[in-house]
Amino acid sequence: MSSPDLPLVAPQTAQPPPRGGSHAGAAKSGRVRRLSGSDRVVVSLMVLIPTVIVVGLIWLPAIASVVLSFTNWNGIGKLSDAKVIGLKNYTDVFTIYPPFKPAIEHNLLWLVVMFVVATPLGILFAVLIDKDLKGSRFYQTALYLPVVLSLALIGFIWQLMYSRDQGLINAVLGTHVDFYGDPTWNIWAALFATSWRQVGYVMLLYLAGLKGVDASLKEAAQMDGATEVQTFFRIVFPVMRPINIIVLVITVIESLRAFDLVWVINQGRNGLELLATLVTQNIVGEASRIGFGSALATLMLLISLVFISIYLNVIMREDER
Amino acid sequence: MSTATAQAARRRTEGELAQAHRPLTPARVVLYVFLVVASVLWLFPLLWAVFNSFRDYSFTQAHGYASFGGFTLHNYSEAWAQGDFGQHFLNSVIITVPSVFLALLLASSIGFVVARFNFKFNLALLGLFTAANLLPPQALLIPLYRLFRSIEVPYWFSYSGTLLDSYWALIIVNTAFQTGFCAFVLSNYMKTLPYELYEAAQVDGLSVLRQWWQITLPLCRPALAALAVLEITWIYNEFFWATVLLQSGDKFPITSSLNNLKGQFFTDYNLLSAGSVLVALPVLVVFFALQKQFVSGLTLGATKG
Numbered sequence: 001m002s003s004p005d006l007p008l009v010a011p012q013t014a015q016p017p018p019r020g021g022s023h024a025g026a027a028k029s030g031r032v033r034r035l036s037g038s039d040r041v042v043v044s045l046m047v048l049i050p051t052v053i054v055v056g057l058i059w060l061p062a063i064a065s066v067v068l069s070f071t072n073w074n075g076i077g078k079l080s081d082a083k084v085i086g087l088k089n090y091t092d093v094f095t096i097y098p099p100f101k102p103a104i105e106h107n108l109l110w111l112v113v114m115f116v117v118a119t120p121l122g123i124l125f126a127v128l129i130d131k132d133l134k135g136s137r138f139y140q141t142a143l144y145l146p147v148v149l150s151l152a153l154i155g156f157i158w159q160l161m162y163s164r165d166q167g168l169i170n171a172v173l174g175t176h177v178d179f180y181g182d183p184t185w186n187i188w189a190a191l192f193a194t195s196w197r198q199v200g201y202v203m204l205l206y207l208a209g210l211k212g213v214d215a216s217l218k219e220a221a222q223m224d225g226a227t228e229v230q231t232f233f234r235i236v237f238p239v240m241r242p243i244n245i246i247v248l249v250i251t252v253i254e255s256l257r258a259f260d261l262v263w264v265i266n267q268g269r270n271g272l273e274l275l276a277t278l279v280t281q282n283i284v285g286e287a288s289r290i291g292f293g294s295a296l297a298t299l300m301l302l303i304s305l306v307f308i309s310i311y312l313n314v315i316m317r318e319d320e321r
Numbered sequence: 322m323s324t325a326t327a328q329a330a331r332r333r334t335e336g337e338l339a340q341a342h343r344p345l346t347p348a349r350v351v352l353y354v355f356l357v358v359a360s361v362l363w364l365f366p367l368l369w370a371v372f373n374s375f376r377d378y379s380f381t382q383a384h385g386y387a388s389f390g391g392f393t394l395h396n397y398s399e400a401w402a403q404g405d406f407g408q409h410f411l412n413s414v415i416i417t418v419p420s421v422f423l424a425l426l427l428a429s430s431i432g433f434v435v436a437r438f439n440f441k442f443n444l445a446l447l448g449l450f451t452a453a454n455l456l457p458p459q460a461l462l463i464p465l466y467r468l469f470r471s472i473e474v475p476y477w478f479s480y481s482g483t484l485l486d487s488y489w490a491l492i493i494v495n496t497a498f499q500t501g502f503c504a505f506v507l508s509n510y511m512k513t514l515p516y517e518l519y520e521a522a523q524v525d526g527l528s529v530l531r532q533w534w535q536i537t538l539p540l541c542r543p544a545l546a547a548l549a550v551l552e553i554t555w556i557y558n559e560f561f562w563a564t565v566l567l568q569s570g571d572k573f574p575i576t577s578s579l580n581n582l583k584g585q586f587f588t589d590y591n592l593l594s595a596g597s598v599l600v601a602l603p604v605l606v607v608f609f610a611l612q613k614q615f616v617s618g619l620t621l622g623a624t625k626g
Contacts, residue, residue: 039529046434046533050427050500051446057497058453061464068463075463128356135356141612142360145367148604148615150558150576156597157370159590166590168369171387196366201619208620257457260560264580279459283466284565290463301460308452315451315505316444 062301069294076288089295100296103273106187110194110274111255118195119251122202127232129203130210140207144200151194155264158193183271190261190272198254202247209243210236242314249311253304275300367601374594381591396595404582404596406575410603413574415488416563417556420495421549427496428503428548429541433533435504436511437519447505454501458561465494469566486568494562499555503548506621510544511537544621550611551618554604575600 035043069089073082093100125143129136146154161168162179170176179189213236221231237244259276262268268277275296282293373386380391400406431450435443469484479487514537522532538545563577570581582596607615 035529042528042530043434043438046430046529047446050431050504051449053427053497054450054453054500057465057493058456058461058501059449061461061468062456064464065460065462125356125359128352133353133356135353139356139360142364144616145364145605145608147619148554148608149601150560150604152558152560152576152579153597153600156579156593156600157366160370160373160594160597161366163590166381166386168386171385196363200363204616204619253455253457257459259459263560263564264583276457276459279462280561280565283463294463297457297460297462300457304455304457304460305452308455311455312448312452316448 065294065297065301068291069298071291071294073290074288075283075290082291085291089292090299092292093295093299097292099273099278102271103275103278106272106274107255107258109187110191110258111252113191113195114198114251114255118198119202119247121195122199123206125199125203126206126210130207140203144204146197147200147204149197151197151260152264154193154197155190155261158189158196162189180265181270186265186271190265194258194261198251205243205247206240209240213239245314246311249307249314252307253311256300256304370594370597370601372594373591374598376591378589378591386590396591397599400592400595400599403585403592404578404599405571406596406599408571409573409575409578412488412572412578413557413576413603416491416495416574417553419492420499420556421552423492423496424499424503424552425507425545425548427500429507429538429545430533431500431504432507432511433537435508436514437529437532437537447508450501450504452501454498454505458498462565466565481569485566486572488572490566491559491562491574494566495556495559499552503552506548506618507541507544510541510621514540543617547614547618547621550607550614554607554615557603 070084070086071082072085072088073079125139129140129143133139149157159167159180164170164176164178164181167179169179177185179185217235217239218231221235222228226234257276258274259268259280262272262274262277263280266272268274268281279293279296279300282289282296373381374396375392375394377391377393377395381388384390428450431446434440435447440446466485469487469490472484473482474484474487474489476482479489481487484490484493518536518540519532522536527535557574558576559574560577563574564580567573567577570578573581579596579600585592
């Protein structure tokens, strides 16, 4: 990876790392052949055991979900009794399932807020802290402290702010809004609490990215009379392209997977519908509509796979460079 | 700031040593005020929880929460007992420690092979592992749930009779999910080790197993430490799988037990505060004691995989 000067790897990468392919060359196949019989068994096991676990517990179940989404299995009868019903679950999702539309809207809103509010704020903090002002360590620590907390716990902690009768916001404003219960407010309350954590996360990633930006680039731009703002947008930000893409993809995936906070508040009902909570409700709830829930799960899977491939493309290409 | 002259700008880039001598322009004052206010605002929700966790319920009922006084330690003992925190913390340890250990073991073995050899399938394999960590867990829920429920185990192994509703299910799932992430980070780290190490090892006749265990792993200690800190935090914070794969209340690890505690705590906010602080305590210790490892693990992971 070119830019981020990752604190951890810094000592080792002081000299250019041996490229994955560079020392391979002609000796490549020979080296593998030189492995003794027992070494060959060991290498095979070192590949096979982790692969079987990850494929068996993650990829095969994901594929199984896709297959189930074309059936009408209710989860109670035998699987062999389930009928293949084609795309019916999908058409049902889009036509006769009222919570689907709000869930999509909420997931999109989630994404937009993380993008338009949390990410720029995180970048701004990173840039300011990177200036090495007095007390920058304190600002950095304060801003990223929420990153270590679980979103479930964050839901609890913010309840102390949001509650109608005992919350601080209502006490200060003299209002009686039930921020977690009222469907006009609760998605915003959840987004605010999530952003509290996301800002610190984005800040950390960009701080690592900024440290990797060649200082002479900035200097040259400023010699040419560019202002700091210009320097950032025209020079520094474009140079951090890998980080930008990674933050983008992570934001999309995390917005799609959002679950914990909302589940702690009210299990994703009444104004807090999200795709992840709908899937969970259909599967573990009383309804037990496995085929239908799988269709929803498959939709999530498809969206995430698009962005995962973008992500892999970026990190793998960086890797080869 | 944007009006800074080229000269001033150059001075700014001349290194951190010069910073103390910089003139305190109005723009700088604004900047400092902004950062200090933001930091205090960011810390506030947590400080508010800590503050109220030490206050008596009847006092805050009488004077409102925006008051001062009524300090007590009672909420902590009460929250600990009512929430059965001893049991839930123990559950978190039982689930987190083996998961982290296994994920690192598996990831370091796959990472080693990818970094040490030039097999054609290396990149595809790494992609398979890294992508697995990014899938939405809900998409695997039904098949995994059914799988765990269909595997019957003796009662001494899990008193639910199946893998469902057992610590094992969570250890297995967390291990599988986190291996992908760790594999990518570790293989990248291992690629930075000089290849001559292995050539020398080969000359000395060291087997592949011993090269991994005696040469590579000791050199990866910083990466392993960073990942361990990060993974402990993540698995401790894990909520979804514990919520759906466990049924008996006494098996829930601390984070997902929050959902069950809601009913008991949401009437008494001082108790709720104390409970929240107790749950946050382990990760806050990690935050303050192992900040360096946590940050490097996170930036390594997020920027690399």
